[in-house]
Amino acid sequence: MALSVGLPRMHKEAGERRDFLPRLVSYLDRAGAGDIVVEDGYGSGIGIDTAAYLGASPRARVGTYEECLGQEVVVVLRYPGRDVVRSLRPGTILVSMLHMPTRPERVELFAELEIRGVSLDGVTDDRGNRLVQNVEAVGWNGVREAFREIQRIHPRFAHPSRRPLRVTCLGAGAVGAHAIRAATRYGDPRLREEMAAARVPGVEVTVADFDLTWQENYMLTRLEQTDLLIDATQREDPTRAIVPNDWVAALPQDAVILDLSVDPYDFSIDPPKIKGIEGIPDGDLDQFVFRPGDPAYDRLPSGVRTKHRRVALACYSWPGLQPRECMEVYGGQIEPVMRVILERPIDEWDPELGSYYERAVARAEVCRWRSARTA
């Protein structure tokens, strides 16, 4: 029997404007969904009228947040929180970014409540590559905003006689790769074209990975020559900063710091977790730029050293800065995921012999994931 689908909005912060696009509703219709319930106001954050969703499928209708949560399959990009999960009916399939490896309590909650889940960040191909991800937007959006700040700070930013700008990127992994490319283009291809046409020297990016970042002398010398410092690392030990706050003093006064790894501070554990670059605030879609005098510094846990400050950028969800483009990417990526969910009963998915996407989605299903780890 056709499964009904609910598309509730995300109500985390005012700046969260993302909703899936009407194209997904159209796809769900073609893939055999039953009722498709979109929350009142869905899409309004990105300028899409409700009528566009209703026009995408004769089975689509508008409902309240609670009605959306009452459907058999609930699709929402960011994890909606413990209280919302507790309000779901047993057997509901929640499709969301669940981050199971780092949030074991969510897995146990699903088991306790008999909620079924598909973790979008866990949908991987046979080689372990994520099929639903947008690290490109993390790199590009963060770097674009950082260069806007540099442009604001540097009076000679667009002058042909200035030297090339110097970016230091810590980390050369997936996020770092996009950040490096973005940085060579000011995070904005159009700005890059304008600067090239005006014969303004470009940007050189120096990449240092963990075999260099722990060496204080090397790092202090490098930081002294840095206009933009990017943290794109994945630390094995989040209790140790890569750039302690003392080192921030080595950066020029007008340098900018960009945090793409977005590890949070957590002083509820001992030793506490701290950010890779110590002393910069946590950001979100409501505020992601922090100048040295920003009151956000005063709200940091008392154990965090913040004496040395530069303009810093941090955002829990960098892709959300360009919500429409972001949801075009995610929408296209989850279409084949939804086809699996709608075509076959969840207990029949075969992680070994199913089709390519059936295997990928089965790997991301909470019960199977939990069983594999407790076996």
Place this chain on the structure above:
Amino acid sequence: MAKRPHGLSFGLPRMHREAGERRDFLPALVGKLADWGVEVFVEGGIGSGMGFRDQDYTDLSPLVHLASNEEAFRADVVLTLRCPDESEFLKLRPGSILFAMLHFPTRPKRVQLLSELGVEAISMDSVTDDSGRRLVVDSRDVAWNGVEAAFDALEETWPDLRTPSDRAVRVMVAGPGEIGKHAVEAATKYGNIERAVRYAREGLRGVEVLVVGRNLTGDEDHMRRSFRATDLFVDATQRDDPSKPLVPNAWIADLPPHAVICDLVVDPYLLDEDPPTVSSIEGIPQGNLDQWIFMADDPAWDRLPAGVPNEHRRAVASCYSWPGVHPLPCMELYGTQLAPLLEVLIRAGGMDGVHAEGSYHERALHRASLRAWVGAG
């Protein structure tokens, strides 16, 4: 129990271009084809370059048969990684499907010939998702294998590399695109994780990677100044104008004598074409799977086309097919990438059942087909 043969048959001829070409599709992929119910004709000796025996394939299923090269080319679907010589196209049956790296955009004569022969072709390099991202590609191995070879050469040209000192190894990567991004990561690990671990134990300083894009690669002063402090230069650029080198030979004089040049672009010298194509780094030899490291005194320089400036020479790592340097992981990757596409092709019964508005992999296959390419043209 043997599966009932499906309508399609598959042929897997070997690649006979150079002695160093050791790649063939692996038993794992052939086993999947048989599991999906198709007969598979593999050319004798398949996999031998990677240590496999014919029985490793034929023991998989009664649907897998040993065949001659010609028989493999007579199957309904001919699957081979590199494009066969165009003279071999005549072995294909009209209506059969050639699935290989066919490079439609840059090979108009090939497109015309395949069309005239009535061959259904699918170009692996054109298989893309809805956002244009290639689904059959091994850019990671291009970068890692190339950078690994370059560090092999650097160990030869620069004994101080392994002397603990205060200075990091300096790598410069030009072009931070799809290949360049992997080159950056590879460079931070000396092109090889085991080497990075070994060097770390020896107390070596690490690698600093300088990345430059187009807005600096054309700046002669900046590039030559940077070259003076560069131990390894990696070219991962995509030029707008392949008739002009990115790095004129004169600039190479600024690299230290021990420096190594790593060519990941590997554009050939086609001086008779109009417009001509020249190597991105002027005056370096182009390698293949028989030889990919060239020290500065290698006779390969004497074989460069007349008129190509090559006065300034440094050790070079260059290979037309970098992924083939380590054939097994390369073919594991390609096998994994191709499997869902082949599964869809088989279930569709051939290209007539593959629709532009179909599933994710159907759409990808359709975009890469000759019929779509010709239709769009």
